[in-house]
Amino acid sequence: MDDTPLIAGAGPTGLAAALFLAERGVTSRIVDPAAEPSKTSKALAVNPRSLELLESTGVTARMLAEGRPLIRARVTEAWKPLAEIDITDVHPRFPMLGLSQARSEALLAEALAERGITPRRGVGLAGLSQTPAGVEVDLSTSDGVIERTVAPLVLGADGAHSAARHALGLELEGSTLPEPWPLYDLELETGLDPHAAQISLYPDGLVFMLALEGGLWRVMGNMPDVLDRLPPGSVAGRIVWESRFKISHRMVRSMAEGRVCLAGDAAHLHSPIGARGMNLGIEDAYAFAACAADALKGNLARLRDYGRLRHHVDHQVVRRVELITRLVRARSPALRMLRRFGLAVAVRAPTLAMQFKRTATGLDHDVALS
Numbered sequence: 001m002d003d004t005p006l007i008a009g010a011g012p013t014g015l016a017a018a019l020f021l022a023e024r025g026v027t028s029r030i031v032d033p034a035a036e037p038s039k040t041s042k043a044l045a046v047n048p049r050s051l052e053l054l055e056s057t058g059v060t061a062r063m064l065a066e067g068r069p070l071i072r073a074r075v076t077e078a079w080k081p082l083a084e085i086d087i088t089d090v091h092p093r094f095p096m097l098g099l100s101q102a103r104s105e106a107l108l109a110e111a112l113a114e115r116g117i118t119p120r121r122g123v124g125l126a127g128l129s130q131t132p133a134g135v136e137v138d139l140s141t142s143d144g145v146i147e148r149t150v151a152p153l154v155l156g157a158d159g160a161h162s163a164a165r166h167a168l169g170l171e172l173e174g175s176t177l178p179e180p181w182p183l184y185d186l187e188l189e190t191g192l193d194p195h196a197a198q199i200s201l202y203p204d205g206l207v208f209m210l211a212l213e214g215g216l217w218r219v220m221g222n223m224p225d226v227l228d229r230l231p232p233g234s235v236a237g238r239i240v241w242e243s244r245f246k247i248s249h250r251m252v253r254s255m256a257e258g259r260v261c262l263a264g265d266a267a268h269l270h271s272p273i274g275a276r277g278m279n280l281g282i283e284d285a286y287a288f289a290a291c292a293a294d295a296l297k298g299n300l301a302r303l304r305d306y307g308r309l310r311h312h313v314d315h316q317v318v319r320r321v322e323l324i325t326r327l328v329r330a331r332s333p334a335l336r337m338l339r340r341f342g343l344a345v346a347v348r349a350p351t352l353a354m355q356f357k358r359t360a361t362g363l364d365h366d367v368a369l370s
């Protein structure tokens with residue numbers, strides 16, 4: 001048996017897990033069916049919690065050197081100012097950092113390569129079964145060959161359609177909002193502050209805007225015509241990436257079954273409002289590495305600890321983000337009134353405002369390891 005743990009998925013969660021394991025002296029193998037890393041970015045922000053966790057790996061310093069601190073959120077109604085929330089006081093050392101997921105993944109992969117670990121691409125997890133001594137894994141290569149390998153433990157960090165999760169017979173349980181959310185990354189001439197997250201509320205939905213690297217902006221929202229709702233004076237140029245997604249709030253019943261654990265989108269999904277998905281995956285990875293390193297020394301019960309600790313935290317985050325999302329997208333007049341009232345109170349009540357900011361920056365819970 002190969003005695004190195006196997007990680008399925010070289011997205012941010014899988015890369016971070018391998019890096020955190022390496023920090024604990026454990027070498028792992030990562031496989032990913034994608035021939036190369038994704039060039040487009042879903043996530044746009046690294047939160048202070050992830051920067052804390054990654055600090056000892058050296059990745060935080062690199063992220064800070066490349067990223068752009070986000071210092072406030074500006075909320076408007078059809079671009080007429082409603083509220084401005086300063087987020088510079090949320091963490092004593094680290095900002096909420098604007099940095100694309102593609103660059104975040106590249107920096108994680110670079111740090112991992114420096115530790116001698118490179119994902120094996122063109123190879124995906126196709127199935128697994130557990131024995132008392134380990135996990136038998138079928139890997140499928142891009143030319144259709146199935147390879148059998150055995151690992152002492154496996155992390156399924158293989159995204160929303162996780163093959164590892166399917167092999168465990170687990171579902172992402174929850175619900176999906178009906179409306180599609182269009183997304184555009186585009187060139188934009190605008191006077192908007194690039195250090196602010198911009199949210200503009202409308203009776204029929206919202207538009208969210210954030211500056212990206214290279215003079216581009218992300219525009220997304222839950223109305224079909226978000227590009228017709230740009231702020232006055234802004235001129236849209238070339239669209240470099242266009243997509244649409246649906247928002248789900250879903251979670252698995254269990255994040256650890258025997259010697260197989262799940263992390264990141266393989267285990268939980270929620271709306272991008274709050275910028276938590278990738279960051280929560282990095283947190284899962286941190287806790288997994290601590291528990292897996294102990295399990296590899298013989299204390300297998302630590303994998304159950306991982307499942308218990310992370311299920312509790314992730315479940316709460318999914319519920320909280322769902323609540324905020326339902327309030328923000330406010331489809332009924334009553335919810336819209338509540339949205340306005342909640343915002344007015346949050347801006348005037350410093351304790352409530354800080355609670356909101358800590359939720360939005362990933363600091364609403366501790367990262368427990370036992």
Ligand SMILES: Cc1cc2nc3c(=O)[nH]c(=O)nc-3n(C[C@H](O)[C@H](O)[C@H](O)COP(=O)(O)OP(=O)(O)OC[C@H]3O[C@@H](n4cnc5c(N)ncnc54)[C@H](O)[C@@H]3O)c2cc1C
Nearest residue numbers: 009011012013042043044045125158159264265277278279
């Ligand atoms: C519009 C949008 C905006 C977002 N903004 C933010 C944000 O600002 N901040 C934030 O934190 N999050 C954000 N998110 C969420 C974030 O993008 C995801 O939560 C994050 O990508 C999850 O990382 P992951 O590594 O768990 O999964 P993924 O990124 O999906 O990576 C999974 C990897 O597994 C691989 N894989 C697939 N099948 C297999 C297999 N059979 N075997 C092995 N590998 C496999 C895939 O090729 C992929 O590389 C956003 C999401 C959306 C849609």
